[in-house]
Amino acid sequence: MRQLPFEYAYRNLGRSRVRLIASLTGSALVVLLVLASAGFVRGMQLTLTQHEGIHENVIILGTGSEEALERSQIDASVETIMAASVPGLKKEAGVIYASPEINMALPVRESAESDADLPAVMRGVRPVALLVHSAVEIVEGRAPNPGEDELMVGALAHAALGVPPDRLALGRTLHFDNRDWTISGRFRAPNTVMDAEIWLPLTDLQIATKREASLSSVVLTLDTAGFADVDLIAKSRLDLEITAMREAEYYRSIAAFYRPIRIMIIVTASLIALGGLLGGLNTMYASFAARVREVGMLQALGYTRSAIVLNLSEESLFAAACGALIGATIGILMLDGLSLRFSMGAFALTLDAPVVLVGFLGGLSVGVVGAIPPAIRCLRLPIPEALKSH
Amino acid sequence: MSLIECVNLTREYRKGENIIRPLDGLDLEIEAGDFLALMGPSGSGKTTLLNLIAGIDSPTSGSLVIGGVDISSLSKRRLAAWRSENIGYVFQLYNLVPVLTAFENVELPLLLQKLSTKERRARVGEALEMVGIADRHNHYPRQLSGGQEQRVAIARAIVTDPAILVADEPTGDLDKPSAKSVMLLLQRLNADLNKTIIMVTHDPHTTEFAKHTLHLEKGRLLEQAGVAESGVGEGAGR
Numbered sequence A: 001m002r003q004l005p006f007e008y009a010y011r012n013l014g015r016s017r018v019r020l021i022a023s024l025t026g027s028a029l030v031v032l033l034v035l036a037s038a039g040f041v042r043g044m045q046l047t048l049t050q051h052e053g054i055h056e057n058v059i060i061l062g063t064g065s066e067e068a069l070e071r072s073q074i075d076a077s078v079e080t081i082m083a084a085s086v087p088g089l090k091k092e093a094g095v096i097y098a099s100p101e102i103n104m105a106l107p108v109r110e111s112a113e114s115d116a117d118l119p120a121v122m123r124g125v126r127p128v129a130l131l132v133h134s135a136v137e138i139v140e141g142r143a144p145n146p147g148e149d150e151l152m153v154g155a156l157a158h159a160a161l162g163v164p165p166d167r168l169a170l171g172r173t174l175h176f177d178n179r180d181w182t183i184s185g186r187f188r189a190p191n192t193v194m195d196a197e198i199w200l201p202l203t204d205l206q207i208a209t210k211r212e213a214s215l216s217s218v219v220l221t222l223d224t225a226g227f228a229d230v231d232l233i234a235k236s237r238l239d240l241e242i243t244a245m246r247e248a249e250y251y252r253s254i255a256a257f258y259r260p261i262r263i264m265i266i267v268t269a270s271l272i273a274l275g276g277l278l279g280g281l282n283t284m285y286a287s288f289a290a291r292v293r294e295v296g297m298l299q300a301l302g303y304t305r306s307a308i309v310l311n312l313s314e315e316s317l318f319a320a321a322c323g324a325l326i327g328a329t330i331g332i333l334m335l336d337g338l339s340l341r342f343s344m345g346a347f348a349l350t351l352d353a354p355v356v357l358v359g360f361l362g363g364l365s366v367g368v369v370g371a372i373p374p375a376i377r378c379l380r381l382p383i384p385e386a387l388k389s390h
Numbered sequence B: 001m002s003l004i005e006c007v008n009l010t011r012e013y014r015k016g017e018n019i020i021r022p023l024d025g026l027d028l029e030i031e032a033g034d035f036l037a038l039m040g041p042s043g044s045g046k047t048t049l050l051n052l053i054a055g056i057d058s059p060t061s062g063s064l065v066i067g068g069v070d071i072s073s074l075s076k077r078r079l080a081a082w083r084s085e086n087i088g089y090v091f092q093l094y095n096l097v098p099v100l101t102a103f104e105n106v107e108l109p110l111l112l113q114k115l116s117t118k119e120r121r122a123r124v125g126e127a128l129e130m131v132g133i134a135d136r137h138n139h140y141p142r143q144l145s146g147g148q149e150q151r152v153a154i155a156r157a158i159v160t161d162p163a164i165l166v167a168d169e170p171t172g173d174l175d176k177p178s179a180k181s182v183m184l185l186l187q188r189l190n191a192d193l194n195k196t197i198i199m200v201t202h203d204p205h206t207t208e209f210a211k212h213t214l215h216l217e218k219g220r221l222l223e224q225a226g227v228a229e230s231g232v233g234e235g236a237g238r
Helices: A006-015 A017-049 A078-085 A157-161 A202-208 A227-236 A247-257 A259-289 A292-301 A305-335 A353-378 A383-388 B046-054 B076-086 B102-112 B117-130 B146-158 B176-193
Strands: A057-062 A098-108 A118-125 A137-141 A150-154 A173-176 A179-188 A198-201 A217-221 A242-246 A339-342 A345-348 B004-015 B018-030 B035-039 B061-066 B087-090 B164-168 B196-200 B212-217 B220-225
Touching: A006 A017, A006 A305, A017 A247, A017 A259, A017 A305, A017 A339, A017 A345, A017 A353, A057 A227, A057 A247, A078 A098, A078 A217, A078 A227, A098 A173, A098 A202, A118 A157, A118 A202, A150 A157, A157 A339, A157 A345, A198 A202, A227 A242, A242 A247, A247 A259, A259 A292, A259 A305, A259 A353, A292 A305, A292 A383, A292 B076, A292 B087, A292 B102, A305 A353, A383 B046, B004 B046, B018 B046, B018 B220, B035 B046, B035 B176, B046 B061, B046 B087, B046 B164, B046 B196, B076 B087, B076 B102, B087 B146, B102 B117, B102 B146, B117 B146, B146 B164, B146 B176, B164 B176, B176 B196
Parallel strands: A118 A198, A150 A179, B035 B196, B035 B212, B087 B164, B164 B196
Antiparallel strands: A057 A217, A057 A242, A098 A118, A098 A217, A137 A179, A150 A198, A173 A179, A339 A345, B004 B018, B004 B061, B212 B220
């Protein structure tokens, strides 16, 4: 099959500036929309399931609190009991990877004078937490010292609190438990819920929340031990009322909780994209309908219908690709890393390669699907009738 | 043997319950190198006949043999290939592609053939030269007059060196001087290149440039007009 030159396809785009703008805008908007929704889903998914070290960690938490660490309450002795009872936990320089933690959602204020409560997700930890949670890296300052009213903030903590990032700069303070707490450090833990958390010494949080004798959880990092070893001990110590869960499994269950939201977003985005697609179809119908006689002429010259459909599709695809490129560029510049709040803190829209590819393909599909039906309709007329059309 | 042989050629269309028959058992032979004008009132079947000969329409019954090929038996794809090699079509409204230059418009039919770029360009240059529009090869249709546009369209029709040129009201949209100039060009192509030209026209003046004029009415040949005046006639109509 002999093809029409590609120049014919792309130069046809210049016939109507309005149509060209409509095609570019339509495709760019579809890409933006797909990027926003896919980036949302991807960001949330990565935050809840993908972080480093998650597959080696086991969480010990209170029986019946498997769906929310914040509700869990276990005896403070669980840490030492588990560290002593489970052979094969990771150990380095004499430190056993067993991190006692308190997880709490607490309202904090910007200052004593402020009357606005900001929703903070706090984690009381000991230094071992930095070993157990290998995704966490202090990027500025240092870890907070116990008893000095200090804390450190994650990279997305500002998003969870709803304040500008510079509000959580080193040396600034946050107010809760009737005193100011100074920010001594900043950490990052990309694609994890911890990235939006505020960490402070375990004892300080225990005192502030009056739960000196209890913990929310103990996080263990396995070395030679298997999950079954930990699980067996947890089940055998009925007196402690504890349950062992793989950290990955815990976050998978949280991710499952948010699944309806993700589906709703995908469905909404798909419906709007479908609207864009129908708009694209309409534009192409109008465009090709005005060229029925020309298409008849091309057939009279000897071009086959499939060659003409291909060329019209190239034209539409080229416009869609340009629009998709614009949409993807705007999306990457404006949406990538944009932080969003959710009940577990915050997460960042993630526009990684698969997401950008999906977005780009979405934009291209506007070009393909938007062109073929109008092109076929345009070619439906017999050549003599097409040549008579105006 | 005639170049074009139509035997009992019939074309019917269904329009609702009615059957319209623009061509009704037409018999016609056209010799190679003829320049035939087809006249007749609207609906007489002249454009239908032209379209059948051009291979852009298919007869309902009868046979149409052109250059020894029964084109009514060809598949759509083979018919398209046959058209690209054997037919040059000149339209009333030129049908140039507005986004392509005169050169690129003329080049369009050649893209269907296996030619090197160099050869293609040479042939487009020759065709434009032949119709006297070579100096406008870089102009877009909107930058050309109607007469110039039709010359480009004629260059496009002859660039593949087809045996047959079909022209549907080639001067229908032109002023008198341009129309005359286009008709002289067609006459020259017929005389110099021995192209067989079949032209549909409403304008009696343009028939003066043809070797024969045939009148159609209700899908049949009415008479063989213009024989006495032009002094030709063998083979046209039977």
